[in-house]
Amino acid sequence: MDWHEKMNSAMRYIEDNLTGSIDILEAARLTHCSEYHFRRMFSFIAGVPVSEYIRRRRLTLAAQQLQKPENTIEEIARIYGYSSSDAFSRAFQSMHGINPSQVKEGKHFLKSWPRMTFYLSIQGGTEMDYRIEEKDSFNIAGVRKRVPIQFEGVNPEIEKMWDHLDEEKIFELIELSDSEPSGIIQASINFDEDRMSEKGMLDHYLAVATTKEVSEDWDHLKVNATSWAIFNIVGPFPETLQKTWGRIYSEWFPSVNYELSEGPEILSIKDKDLTQPEVTCELWIPVRNT
Numbered sequence: 001m002d003w004h005e006k007m008n009s010a011m012r013y014i015e016d017n018l019t020g021s022i023d024i025l026e027a028a029r030l031t032h033c034s035e036y037h038f039r040r041m042f043s044f045i046a047g048v049p050v051s052e053y054i055r056r057r058r059l060t061l062a063a064q065q066l067q068k069p070e071n072t073i074e075e076i077a078r079i080y081g082y083s084s085s086d087a088f089s090r091a092f093q094s095m096h097g098i099n100p101s102q103v104k105e106g107k108h109f110l111k112s113w114p115r116m117t118f119y120l121s122i123q124g125g126t127e128m129d130y131r132i133e134e135k136d137s138f139n140i141a142g143v144r145k146r147v148p149i150q151f152e153g154v155n156p157e158i159e160k161m162w163d164h165l166d167e168e169k170i171f172e173l174i175e176l177s178d179s180e181p182s183g184i185i186q187a188s189i190n191f192d193e194d195r196m197s198e199k200g201m202l203d204h205y206l207a208v209a210t211t212k213e214v215s216e217d218w219d220h221l222k223v224n225a226t227s228w229a230i231f232n233i234v235g236p237f238p239e240t241l242q243k244t245w246g247r248i249y250s251e252w253f254p255s256v257n258y259e260l261s262e263g264p265e266i267l268s269i270k271d272k273d274l275t276q277p278e279v280t281c282e283l284w285i286p287v288r289n290t
Contacts, residue, residue: 003254006031007118037259044249049193056113059095063110066103073100129232137225138179142207144219177208181268189264229285237279261286
Protein backbone atom coordinates (compact mmCIF):
# COMPACT_ATOMS: atom_id res chain seq x y z
CA MET A 1 0.00 0.00 0.00
CA ASP A 2 1.37 3.41 -1.02
CA TRP A 3 1.96 6.19 1.51
CA HIS A 4 -1.01 8.29 0.39
CA GLU A 5 -3.31 5.24 0.54
CA LYS A 6 -2.19 4.55 4.12
CA MET A 7 -2.88 8.16 5.09
CA ASN A 8 -6.31 8.00 3.49
CA SER A 9 -7.08 4.88 5.54
CA ALA A 10 -6.37 6.93 8.65
CA MET A 11 -8.56 9.75 7.35
CA ARG A 12 -11.45 7.33 6.77
CA TYR A 13 -11.07 6.08 10.34
CA ILE A 14 -11.17 9.65 11.67
CA GLU A 15 -14.18 10.55 9.53
CA ASP A 16 -16.10 7.43 10.60
CA ASN A 17 -15.59 8.30 14.28
CA LEU A 18 -16.22 12.03 14.43
CA THR A 19 -19.28 11.42 16.59
CA GLY A 20 -17.41 8.98 18.84
CA SER A 21 -13.97 8.38 20.29
CA ILE A 22 -10.93 8.80 18.04
CA ASP A 23 -7.73 7.02 19.00
CA ILE A 24 -4.76 8.71 17.28
CA LEU A 25 -2.68 5.61 17.98
CA GLU A 26 -5.16 3.57 15.92
CA ALA A 27 -5.02 6.14 13.11
CA ALA A 28 -1.22 5.86 13.16
CA ARG A 29 -1.44 2.06 13.11
CA LEU A 30 -3.46 2.25 9.88
CA THR A 31 -0.57 4.16 8.29
CA HIS A 32 1.93 1.52 9.50
CA CYS A 33 3.94 4.11 11.41
CA SER A 34 4.40 5.38 14.96
CA GLU A 35 2.06 7.90 16.54
CA TYR A 36 4.97 10.35 16.78
CA HIS A 37 5.69 10.12 13.04
CA PHE A 38 2.00 10.25 12.12
CA ARG A 39 1.39 13.41 14.13
CA ARG A 40 4.45 15.18 12.69
CA MET A 41 3.77 14.15 9.10
CA PHE A 42 0.07 15.04 9.34
CA SER A 43 0.88 18.43 10.78
CA PHE A 44 3.39 19.16 8.02
CA ILE A 45 1.21 18.06 5.10
CA ALA A 46 -2.12 19.38 6.42
CA GLY A 47 -0.76 22.58 7.95
CA VAL A 48 -2.62 21.96 11.24
CA PRO A 49 -2.22 19.38 14.02
CA VAL A 50 -4.44 16.31 13.72
CA SER A 51 -6.27 17.31 16.92
CA GLU A 52 -7.16 20.68 15.36
CA TYR A 53 -8.29 18.99 12.13
CA ILE A 54 -10.62 16.75 14.13
CA ARG A 55 -11.99 19.72 16.06
CA ARG A 56 -12.71 21.66 12.86
CA ARG A 57 -14.34 18.69 11.15
CA ARG A 58 -16.63 18.11 14.15
CA LEU A 59 -17.62 21.78 14.29
CA THR A 60 -18.27 21.77 10.53
CA LEU A 61 -20.68 18.85 10.89
CA ALA A 62 -22.20 20.36 14.02
CA ALA A 63 -23.05 23.52 12.05
CA GLN A 64 -24.89 21.41 9.48
CA GLN A 65 -26.85 19.64 12.22
CA LEU A 66 -27.80 22.94 13.87
CA GLN A 67 -29.59 23.99 10.69
CA LYS A 68 -32.11 21.19 11.21
CA PRO A 69 -34.94 22.49 13.43
CA GLU A 70 -35.43 19.17 15.21
CA ASN A 71 -31.88 19.14 16.64
CA THR A 72 -31.20 20.94 19.92
CA ILE A 73 -27.92 22.59 20.86
CA GLU A 74 -27.59 20.27 23.88
CA GLU A 75 -28.00 17.14 21.73
CA ILE A 76 -25.46 18.28 19.15
CA ALA A 77 -22.94 19.23 21.84
CA ARG A 78 -23.21 15.72 23.27
CA ILE A 79 -22.95 14.02 19.86
CA TYR A 80 -19.68 15.82 19.05
CA GLY A 81 -18.03 15.11 22.38
CA TYR A 82 -18.54 18.30 24.40
CA SER A 83 -19.17 17.98 28.13
CA SER A 84 -21.58 20.92 28.21
CA SER A 85 -23.46 23.23 25.87
CA ASP A 86 -21.35 26.14 27.18
CA ALA A 87 -18.09 24.41 26.18
CA PHE A 88 -19.59 23.59 22.79
CA SER A 89 -20.77 27.19 22.29
CA ARG A 90 -17.29 28.59 23.05
CA ALA A 91 -15.62 26.20 20.59
CA PHE A 92 -18.31 26.84 17.97
CA GLN A 93 -17.95 30.62 18.19
CA SER A 94 -14.15 30.43 17.99
CA MET A 95 -14.45 28.76 14.58
CA HIS A 96 -17.63 30.18 13.06
CA GLY A 97 -17.69 33.64 14.64
CA ILE A 98 -21.27 33.21 15.87
CA ASN A 99 -22.82 31.14 18.64
CA PRO A 100 -25.00 28.05 18.01
CA SER A 101 -28.26 29.83 18.86
CA GLN A 102 -27.61 32.35 16.06
CA VAL A 103 -27.45 29.48 13.57
CA LYS A 104 -30.98 28.58 14.59
CA GLU A 105 -32.02 32.14 13.71
CA GLY A 106 -30.58 31.79 10.19
CA LYS A 107 -29.10 34.54 7.93
CA HIS A 108 -25.54 34.00 9.16
CA PHE A 109 -22.47 32.77 7.27
CA LEU A 110 -20.80 29.60 8.53
CA LYS A 111 -17.31 28.24 7.96
CA SER A 112 -16.67 24.79 6.51
CA TRP A 113 -13.55 22.65 6.94
CA PRO A 114 -13.78 19.95 4.23
CA ARG A 115 -12.74 16.35 4.63
CA MET A 116 -9.09 15.94 3.74
CA THR A 117 -7.80 13.46 1.17
CA PHE A 118 -4.13 12.75 0.44
CA TYR A 119 -2.97 12.13 -3.12
CA LEU A 120 0.31 11.57 -4.90
CA SER A 121 1.72 14.60 -6.71
CA ILE A 122 4.94 14.21 -8.71
CA GLN A 123 6.74 17.56 -8.74
CA GLY A 124 9.56 16.97 -11.20
CA GLY A 125 12.15 14.76 -9.58
CA THR A 126 14.90 16.99 -8.19
CA GLU A 127 17.48 14.75 -6.49
CA MET A 128 18.30 14.93 -2.79
CA ASP A 129 21.73 13.98 -1.47
CA TYR A 130 21.54 12.00 1.77
CA ARG A 131 23.11 9.15 3.70
CA ILE A 132 21.96 6.97 6.59
CA GLU A 133 24.26 6.69 9.59
CA GLU A 134 23.94 4.71 12.83
CA LYS A 135 25.09 6.47 15.99
CA ASP A 136 25.40 5.44 19.61
CA SER A 137 23.97 7.70 22.28
CA PHE A 138 25.64 11.05 22.91
CA ASN A 139 24.99 14.37 24.63
CA ILE A 140 24.26 17.77 23.19
CA ALA A 141 25.92 20.38 25.41
CA GLY A 142 25.68 24.14 25.09
CA VAL A 143 23.12 26.89 25.59
CA ARG A 144 19.38 26.41 25.23
CA LYS A 145 16.49 28.80 24.75
CA ARG A 146 12.79 28.45 24.06
CA VAL A 147 12.28 30.41 20.82
CA PRO A 148 9.33 31.15 18.51
CA ILE A 149 8.87 28.89 15.50
CA GLN A 150 9.78 30.79 12.32
CA PHE A 151 9.96 29.34 8.81
CA GLU A 152 11.47 32.12 6.71
CA GLY A 153 14.45 34.37 7.24
CA VAL A 154 16.73 34.63 10.26
CA ASN A 155 15.10 34.02 13.65
CA PRO A 156 15.94 37.10 15.79
CA GLU A 157 15.80 35.09 19.04
CA ILE A 158 18.41 32.65 17.71
CA GLU A 159 20.52 35.63 16.62
CA LYS A 160 20.43 36.86 20.24
CA MET A 161 21.68 33.46 21.38
CA TRP A 162 24.71 33.80 19.09
CA ASP A 163 25.36 37.31 20.42
CA HIS A 164 25.63 35.97 23.98
CA LEU A 165 28.00 33.15 22.99
CA ASP A 166 31.40 34.84 23.24
CA GLU A 167 34.75 33.47 21.99
CA GLU A 168 35.68 32.00 25.38
CA LYS A 169 32.45 30.01 25.56
CA ILE A 170 32.80 28.87 21.96
CA PHE A 171 36.34 27.63 22.71
CA GLU A 172 35.07 25.72 25.77
CA LEU A 173 32.37 24.08 23.69
CA ILE A 174 34.73 23.09 20.89
CA GLU A 175 36.94 21.40 23.50
CA LEU A 176 33.93 19.24 24.41
CA SER A 177 33.19 18.27 20.79
CA ASP A 178 34.26 14.66 20.18
CA SER A 179 31.37 13.24 18.16
CA GLU A 180 29.77 13.79 14.78
CA PRO A 181 28.44 16.18 13.76
CA SER A 182 31.58 18.01 14.83
CA GLY A 183 31.98 21.63 15.87
CA ILE A 184 29.24 24.05 16.87
CA ILE A 185 25.81 22.74 15.90
CA GLN A 186 22.24 23.96 16.17
CA ALA A 187 19.63 21.52 17.46
CA SER A 188 15.85 21.91 17.70
CA ILE A 189 13.47 19.77 19.76
CA ASN A 190 10.20 19.91 21.74
CA PHE A 191 8.20 21.63 19.03
CA ASP A 192 4.71 22.81 19.95
CA GLU A 193 2.00 20.77 18.25
CA ASP A 194 0.88 23.49 15.84
CA ARG A 195 4.39 23.83 14.46
CA MET A 196 3.24 23.74 10.85
CA SER A 197 0.92 26.69 11.38
CA GLU A 198 4.13 28.62 12.24
CA LYS A 199 2.85 29.09 15.78
CA GLY A 200 4.22 28.15 19.17
CA MET A 201 7.74 27.55 20.38
CA LEU A 202 10.63 25.08 20.27
CA ASP A 203 13.76 24.37 22.33
CA HIS A 204 16.83 25.55 20.40
CA TYR A 205 20.42 24.66 21.29
CA LEU A 206 23.70 26.23 20.20
CA ALA A 207 25.92 23.37 21.23
CA VAL A 208 28.27 20.50 20.40
CA ALA A 209 27.84 16.73 20.19
CA THR A 210 29.89 15.04 22.89
CA THR A 211 30.37 11.81 24.81
CA LYS A 212 32.35 13.58 27.55
CA GLU A 213 31.17 14.48 31.02
CA VAL A 214 29.21 17.72 30.76
CA SER A 215 29.61 20.51 33.32
CA GLU A 216 26.51 21.91 35.02
CA ASP A 217 27.49 25.25 33.47
CA TRP A 218 26.01 24.01 30.19
CA ASP A 219 22.52 22.98 29.21
CA HIS A 220 22.59 19.44 27.91
CA LEU A 221 20.33 16.94 26.21
CA LYS A 222 20.72 13.16 26.16
CA VAL A 223 20.29 11.79 22.61
CA ASN A 224 19.53 8.09 22.42
CA ALA A 225 21.18 5.70 19.96
CA THR A 226 19.35 5.81 16.65
CA SER A 227 19.74 6.05 12.89
CA TRP A 228 20.15 9.44 11.24
CA ALA A 229 19.19 10.60 7.76
CA ILE A 230 21.84 13.19 6.90
CA PHE A 231 21.10 15.60 4.06
CA ASN A 232 23.86 17.55 2.33
CA ILE A 233 22.71 21.07 1.52
CA VAL A 234 24.54 23.59 -0.66
CA GLY A 235 23.11 26.99 -1.55
CA PRO A 236 22.05 30.40 -0.23
CA PHE A 237 21.44 30.37 3.53
CA PRO A 238 18.86 30.04 5.04
CA GLU A 239 16.60 29.75 1.96
CA THR A 240 18.05 26.47 0.65
CA LEU A 241 17.96 24.93 4.12
CA GLN A 242 14.29 25.82 4.61
CA LYS A 243 13.37 24.49 1.16
CA THR A 244 15.22 21.21 1.80
CA TRP A 245 13.60 20.82 5.21
CA GLY A 246 10.18 21.11 3.55
CA ARG A 247 11.06 18.58 0.85
CA ILE A 248 12.22 16.05 3.46
CA TYR A 249 8.74 15.94 4.97
CA SER A 250 6.66 16.31 1.81
CA GLU A 251 8.74 14.23 -0.64
CA TRP A 252 11.45 12.15 1.03
CA PHE A 253 9.57 10.52 3.90
CA PRO A 254 6.59 9.46 1.71
CA SER A 255 9.00 7.75 -0.72
CA VAL A 256 11.28 5.78 1.65
CA ASN A 257 10.95 3.05 4.27
CA TYR A 258 11.89 5.34 7.15
CA GLU A 259 9.90 7.26 9.69
CA LEU A 260 10.78 9.92 12.24
CA SER A 261 12.38 8.78 15.46
CA GLU A 262 12.14 10.90 18.59
CA GLY A 263 15.07 13.24 18.95
CA PRO A 264 16.42 16.62 17.89
CA GLU A 265 16.80 17.93 14.36
CA ILE A 266 20.44 18.98 14.07
CA LEU A 267 22.02 21.52 11.73
CA SER A 268 25.78 21.46 11.13
CA ILE A 269 27.06 24.43 9.13
CA LYS A 270 30.46 23.89 7.45
CA ASP A 271 31.10 27.50 6.36
CA LYS A 272 31.71 30.50 8.61
CA ASP A 273 30.53 33.11 6.11
CA LEU A 274 26.76 32.67 5.71
CA THR A 275 26.47 35.54 3.23
CA GLN A 276 28.32 33.79 0.40
CA PRO A 277 26.21 32.47 -2.54
CA GLU A 278 26.76 28.81 -1.63
CA VAL A 279 26.83 27.72 2.01
CA THR A 280 27.45 24.03 2.80
CA CYS A 281 25.65 22.42 5.73
CA GLU A 282 24.23 19.11 6.88
CA LEU A 283 20.77 18.52 8.30
CA TRP A 284 20.53 15.50 10.62
CA ILE A 285 17.06 13.96 11.11
CA PRO A 286 16.55 11.04 13.56
CA VAL A 287 14.84 8.12 11.78
CA ARG A 288 14.09 4.44 12.09
CA ASN A 289 13.43 1.79 9.48
CA THR A 290 9.81 0.75 8.97
